[in-house]
Amino acid sequence: MAEKLEVAQEKLLNLVQLMPTEMVELSESWRRVLAETIVSNMDFPPFDRSPLDGYAIVAKDVEGTVPDKSIILRQVDYVPAGDVPHHNITSGTACRIMTGAPLPPGATGVVRIEDTIADGDKIIVLDGHGAEKNICFQGEEISSAEEVISAGTAINAGVIGMLAVLGKAQVCVFRKPRVAIIATGSEIIPVDSQLTPGKIRNSNSYMLSAQVADAGAKTILMGNVLDNVDEIALMLENASTCDVVITTGGASIGDHDLIGEVYERLGITLLFDRVSIKPGMSMLAGIKNGKLYLGLSGNPAAAAISFEQLVRPILMKMCGHKTWWRPRVRAVLASPFNKSTGAKRFVWSRCWQKDNSILAEPLRLQSNGMLKSAMVANSLIVIPENTPPLPSGSEVEVILLINT
Numbered sequence: 001m002a003e004k005l006e007v008a009q010e011k012l013l014n015l016v017q018l019m020p021t022e023m024v025e026l027s028e029s030w031r032r033v034l035a036e037t038i039v040s041n042m043d044f045p046p047f048d049r050s051p052l053d054g055y056a057i058v059a060k061d062v063e064g065t066v067p068d069k070s071i072i073l074r075q076v077d078y079v080p081a082g083d084v085p086h087h088n089i090t091s092g093t094a095c096r097i098m099t100g101a102p103l104p105p106g107a108t109g110v111v112r113i114e115d116t117i118a119d120g121d122k123i124i125v126l127d128g129h130g131a132e133k134n135i136c137f138q139g140e141e142i143s144s145a146e147e148v149i150s151a152g153t154a155i156n157a158g159v160i161g162m163l164a165v166l167g168k169a170q171v172c173v174f175r176k177p178r179v180a181i182i183a184t185g186s187e188i189i190p191v192d193s194q195l196t197p198g199k200i201r202n203s204n205s206y207m208l209s210a211q212v213a214d215a216g217a218k219t220i221l222m223g224n225v226l227d228n229v230d231e232i233a234l235m236l237e238n239a240s241t242c243d244v245v246i247t248t249g250g251a252s253i254g255d256h257d258l259i260g261e262v263y264e265r266l267g268i269t270l271l272f273d274r275v276s277i278k279p280g281m282s283m284l285a286g287i288k289n290g291k292l293y294l295g296l297s298g299n300p301a302a303a304a305i306s307f308e309q310l311v312r313p314i315l316m317k318m319c320g321h322k323t324w325w326r327p328r329v330r331a332v333l334a335s336p337f338n339k340s341t342g343a344k345r346f347v348w349s350r351c352w353q354k355d356n357s358i359l360a361e362p363l364r365l366q367s368n369g370m371l372k373s374a375m376v377a378n379s380l381i382v383i384p385e386n387t388p389p390l391p392s393g394s395e396v397e398v399i400l401l402i403n404t
């Protein structure tokens with residue numbers, strides 16, 4: 001009997017281990033997962049600084065200034081960014097200061113350059129309103145000894161910037177799982193081959209390779225192999241240096257659907273055969289020496305959905321992510337979905353916001369052998385098992401195909 005999706009997911013997730021760690025250059029760390037918690041050894045900003053080009057002053061001096069009630073200060077210093085102040089600021093004096101430069105001692109505010117007129121060392125302040133707010137204080141963003149980024153954080157552009165602020169030229173991340181992808185099927189030919197009668201090009205390996213990369217893992221493309229137990233078994237053995245081994249094709253019950261037989265031959269313990277979802281029913285999984293073998297359907301859309309539901313979460317876990325699931329939202333069907341559903345179904349869709357709700361449009365081509373809808377989908381509508389056809393306006397659950 002087909003395994004329930006949630007049971008199959010849990011079986012796989014319980015069997016995978018976090019990857020070991022490695023050091024990488026900061027510039028190579030985008031989309032990796034941090035394996036160390038980063039504690040700051042400094043305040044940031046490291047000194048009180050000016051957020052604009054202007055004059056550092058004693059805020060009380062300029063408190064009441066407006067254009068027809070200006071005051072005159074005397075410039076005693078000049079600090080461009082990268083330099084340090086040479087004089088204290090006292091009442092009646094000012095220091096010309098550039099954005100990012102350290103505030104001189106005694107200064108309690110900054111007036112903007114465009115609110116002043118300079119005449120030699122005389123600075124006429126036309127408007128000093130709110131000058132005391134124009135200071136970025138030492139440690140206002142980060143304080144020394146603060147835990148700034150926790151282990152398990154996915155490294156995005158903001159995290160990379162913060163790691164640079166903190167001087168982390170190399171970072172400790174989880175190693176990427178290496179995922180072997182093998183396409184089985186005597187009808188399958190390499191992507192650069194001329195089509196001959198009865199043959200089709202191997203699209204699965206490339207599609208899955210992109211899905212593997214999107215999950216943060218590394219693909220080892222092993223090419224394609226004929227429907228032959230010996231040849232498939234040899235390929236699987238060659239792939240056993242990888243952390244996860246994916247095959248496509250041969251997962252159903254046809255005369256040449258051989259993956260189950262190959263698992264048996266190689267002593268791979270079967271975890272489940274068939275999962276109760278559409279598309280993606282045809283999938284089996286096994287384990288040998290702690291390594292997972294995942295036999296996905298040959299049908300491209302079915303393989304893509306099986307990957308989304310059963311392979312992506314385990315790769316996310318192995319990569320060290322804190323969450324393994326895509327975000328889900330409630331949405332309203334923008335047009336009817338006319339199929340009744342036995343097993344839980346995943347429908348390629350496009351979602352967008354309209355007024356206060358999210359609309360979800362089921363895409364037209366949903367066959368398990370078709371890819372056109374996968375090209376443009378930004379979401380998957382989840383239709384629970386045993387659901388009759390749904391009219392437009394029905395409320396549905398939607399998985400957003402975005403990274404969190």
Ligand SMILES: Nc1nc2c(c(=O)[nH]1)N[C@H]1C(S)=C(S)[C@@H](COP(=O)(O)OP(=O)(O)OC[C@H]3O[C@@H](n4cnc5c(N)ncnc54)[C@H](O)[C@@H]3O)O[C@H]1N2
Pocket residue numbers: 183184185187188200201202203204205248249250251252253254257279280281282296297298299300302368369
């Ligand atoms: N009697 C039954 N027949 C089928 C059933 C069933 O329950 N009873 N299930 C159907 C469903 S659903 C699916 S999905 C497929 C799964 O078949 P397999 O996993 O065994 O895959 P194949 O038969 O090898 O291939 C299916 C289809 O996909 C094409 N294919 C295969 N590999 C690739 C590739 N690398 N790139 C692109 N396309 C590929 C292949 O040519 C076939 O057209 O079984 C149904 N049958």
Ligand code: MOO
Pocket residue numbers: 277278279280281282283297299302303368
């Ligand atoms: O098993 Mo098929 O993969 O349901 O579409």
